[in-house]
Amino acid sequence: MSYPLIIAYDETSLDKLSELAKMLCGHVAGFKVGLPLMLEHGVKKLRELKSSCSKALWIADVKAADIAHVVSATVTTLLRVFDKVIVHAVVGYVGALEGLKDVRENLVVVVAMSHPGADETLNRLVVALLKVAERVKPWGVVAPATKPELVRLTRQLLGQEVKILSPGVGAQGARPGTALCAGADFEIVGRAIVNAVEPLKAVKKIGEEQLEAVRRCRSAN
């Protein structure tokens, strides 16, 4: 069975990712690919990736943060290969994300981030960024597992339909299940699985911890 887990891959080896995808296929919900791999190889070379696990969601984590005509061209290029593309809400709507109306079902919008530096910058705007996301009406949003109060706020302001993806589990310190209990749909884990000696074993361990945490928080409510 598949856990509510998305694998974050920020390295540049195509072979390693392809092997990883075959190994974890059916056990995780998707694979989130970072800019380093895309820049190293170009999107054409990434086409065969999806066939290594076609039932998973393939997400391009480009975190595009530019004006409308650039962000549109970026997203269009990536959707030739990926199912979803991640963009930043912090560039705003008018003259930026408004250019993506036709592909809103393929978008995931970052409304807050997990690292300390974000608290002095991006995360101070979280309410404004949630309003940007409300206008974009994307398939999903990204809110950090390290800040469950922001996941809760996101669910409260954006409603039940949008998917919430939460990074920060593992290397960045959040416990598996924390974000799910706060209202997220998926938790994103990178290095704790990608660099594990036995990635499938790491997935199962983290996945079971997720399910156990959800059982506990549901019975507490």
Added chain:
Amino acid sequence: MSYPLIIAYDETSLDKLSELAKMLCGHVAGFKVGLPLMLEHGVKKLRELKSSCSKALWIADVKAADIAHVVSATVTTLLRVFDKVIVHAVVGYVGALEGLKDVRENLVVVVAMSHPGADETLNRLVVALLKVAERVKPWGVVAPATKPELVRLTRQLLGQEVKILSPGVGAQGARPGTALCAGADFEIVGRAIVNAVEPLKAVKKIGEEQLEAVRRCRSAN
């Protein structure tokens, strides 16, 4: 002679950019390449680009906005080909741009943007973003020609040494020379030159307008 102009190229044709670079070489200070081209081809394929005008600055406008280990891997990949890489200040320092200490001479940091949507988001943080830039100590920063007061503030807070690159001239509405008069070192022009029937003629026209504006604002002070 070379005008204080940087060409922004956000299309995906390598041939068109290569031709453009040969044609404008010696007349402009550099070429700023957007994400669509990099994603389409991958950085290896961009290697021969520089030889189409080796005396120009080649700037990768990836606008990276991610946590430290991803932004580092992104910048490292791009510096194999480009002279400078553009990153966003809006992700903050700790856990993000602090990962780039060793390459600060190759960085250009976005502290504000030119489109209307930025005023409801990113630009509200401009003082915090200038403080992030102050910690990074990059070669250059990006501040919009459409908002000369932000260019002035940038020069005032960051001092004389940092290069200021100003987009927004041409298609986005700022007049050539406006940002230079406010303290910028270079103005960035994209579509008004890239899509011109005669790009070199467009460069000369915009370049002469720059020089004339600078003459006027210098004699007024």
